[in-house]
Amino acid sequence: MKLYDMRVAPNPRRVRIFLAEKGIEVPRVEINIRAGENLEPGFLAVNPRGVLPTLQLDDGTVIDESTAICRYFEALQPDPPLLGTTPLDIALIECWNRRIEFDGGQPLVDAFRNSYPPYADRAVPGRSGVAAIPALVERGRARLGEFFTVIDARLRDSEFVAGPTFSLADITLLCIADFARALKLTVPEGIPDFLRWHATVSARPSAQA
Amino acid sequence: MKLYDMRVAPNPRRVRIFLAEKGIEVPRVEINIRAGENLEPGFLAVNPRGVLPTLQLDDGTVIDESTAICRYFEALQPDPPLLGTTPLDIALIECWNRRIEFDGGQPLVDAFRNSYPPYADRAVPGRSGVAAIPALVERGRARLGEFFTVIDARLRDSEFVAGPTFSLADITLLCIADFARALKLTVPEGIPDFLRWHATVSARPSAQA
Numbered sequence: 476m477k478l479y480d481m482r483v484a485p486n487p488r489r490v491r492i493f494l495a496e497k498g499i500e501v502p503r504v505e506i507n508i509r510a511g512e513n514l515e516p517g518f519l520a521v522n523p524r525g526v527l528p529t530l531q532l533d534d535g536t537v538i539d540e541s542t543a544i545c546r547y548f549e550a551l552q553p554d555p556p557l558l559g560t561t562p563l564d565i566a567l568i569e570c571w572n573r574r575i576e577f578d579g580g581q582p583l584v585d586a587f588r589n590s591y592p593p594y595a596d597r598a599v600p601g602r603s604g605v606a607a608i609p610a611l612v613e614r615g616r617a618r619l620g621e622f623f624t625v626i627d628a629r630l631r632d633s634e635f636v637a638g639p640t641f642s643l644a645d646i647t648l649l650c651i652a653d654f655a656r657a658l659k660l661t662v663p664e665g666i667p668d669f670l671r672w673h674a675t676v677s678a679r680p681s682a683q684a
Numbered sequence: 685m686k687l688y689d690m691r692v693a694p695n696p697r698r699v700r701i702f703l704a705e706k707g708i709e710v711p712r713v714e715i716n717i718r719a720g721e722n723l724e725p726g727f728l729a730v731n732p733r734g735v736l737p738t739l740q741l742d743d744g745t746v747i748d749e750s751t752a753i754c755r756y757f758e759a760l761q762p763d764p765p766l767l768g769t770t771p772l773d774i775a776l777i778e779c780w781n782r783r784i785e786f787d788g789g790q791p792l793v794d795a796f797r798n799s800y801p802p803y804a805d806r807a808v809p810g811r812s813g814v815a816a817i818p819a820l821v822e823r824g825r826a827r828l829g830e831f832f833t834v835i836d837a838r839l840r841d842s843e844f845v846a847g848p849t850f851s852l853a854d855i856t857l858l859c860i861a862d863f864a865r866a867l868k869l870t871v872p873e874g875i876p877d878f879l880r881w882h883a884t885v886s887a888r889p890s891a892q893a
Contacts, residue, residue, distance in 0.1 A: 524783070536772070540786075543779035550771035566747050566756035573749040574733070581790075599827070610817045618808070 478544075479504050479521065479529040485580075485654040486541045487528040488684070492646045493545045495681035497552055501530070509593050514603055526601035542572065545643055557643050564638065571637040571644035579622040579651045586615030586660055619655060620663050627666035634672075641676070649676050687753075688713050688730065688738040694789075694863040695750045696737040697893070701855045702754045704890035706761055710739070718802050723812055735810035751781065754852055766852050773847065780846040780853035788831040788860045795824030795869055828864060829872050836875035843881075850885070858885050 478501045480487045494501060506512045506527055513525045522529045522537050529539040530547070538544050549558045559565035588598045589607040598607040626648065629636065636644040652673060656662055676682060687710045689696045703710060715721045715736055722734045731738045731746050738748040739756070747753050758767045768774035797807045798816040808814040835857065838845065845853040861882060865871055885891060 532772075536776075538775050538779050540779045540782040543775045543782060546778050547771050547775035550774050562756050562759035563741075563745070565759050566752045567745075569755050570747050570749045570752035573752060577749075599823075602827075605823060605827070608817060608819045608823065610819065614808075614814060614817065618811075618814070 476533055477502050477504055477531045479506050479518065479527055479531065481506055481508055481527050484508060484527060485650040488650045489541045489646050490528045490544050491684035492649070492681045493557060493643065494548065495684035496555060496557060497548055499548055499552060513601065524601050542643070559642065568637040568642045568644050572647050575636070575644060575647045575651060578625070579619060579648070582615040582618035582622065583651055583655055583660065585611040586619060587658055616660060619660060623663050623666055623669060627669040630668040630672045645676050649682065685742055686711050686713055686740045688715050688727065688736055688740065690715055690717050690736050693717060693736060694859040697859045698750045698855050699737045699753050700893035701890045702766060702852065703757065704893035705764060705766060706757055708757055708761060722810065733810050751852070768851065777846040777851045777853050781856050784845070784853060784856045784860060787834070788828060788857070791824040791827035791831065792860055792864055792869065794820040795828060796867055825869060828869060832872050832875055832878060836878040839877040839881045854885050858891065
């Protein structure tokens, strides 16, 4: 099996952290999205959708959604559990992971992809010929700012995002937050509970993956 | 428990079909998003995020992402399985479900929410004060048309979306496709394998849920 990866991109990092928490090693192939390597024939022959991360199994089967790759490894090796074990934990981890993707991740992608010159005609991940829409930058920034305020309030009441234990929802939030900071996108002031959480999860060895 | 629902909306329908396939009945409360009932104090007291579907448990806990509600019931009552049982099935169902949401569902929401007059200042589900961006309508329509062509090719090789058995990925595709048709949004001509699949899944009793 091979993991097609990009070091600085947030979704591939989610999978790397997940694997590090499980202690699983998978051979990596670095693909540079910025340089358009994901849309070159070599990679499109592996995955016509042109997105990362992509896990290719030995029989050629492709799994190209971060959470699907995570679920594959969770099912192969349940310990330590990162997607929940009881019905309620399973549901709350999925729910928080989705909220973070929808209320934080999508605005981040909107603000980034529609303003970054190399993506002027690749405003949707994995695709060419989709023109940037400048109005999405402001919408994305505004939603992202509100998202961090909501997450800060959540972390006032909960040690980790989805409850008392570390889960995929924490991994997703960490990758989004660090990518937003790297881009100097809005991370509001006055969010002490988020910062406490951020220091805790950043200190885990997996955060270096 | 209570399911806050909206009869004509695609995401609540996903959960209703899922529950019908499982033979589970949950009391429903109809909330009219178009009339803004999801942003009135009564519903915001249940779920400050203002989105549907929302499952409220008897202790007040809220699960407000469709797939999270589905995972909750899958874990409570695994039969019939709709989210896979082997690691590979689990991964492929999640992967196709996500692809359908990202490549089909998001474009549909973009095209609809940014062109429908009642949502002129509610262009993002569950939120007020987000202005429509007209350029997203054309982007959404174009992506949606391409999505149906890709899905048609997939269904040429596979009886159901994620493989030989019916799953949540089929439910998601059915709800998106029927909503796109109801809105007279692009469903291209010449997609016979999609139409064969559509007739099959529409004939299941759960499609009426």
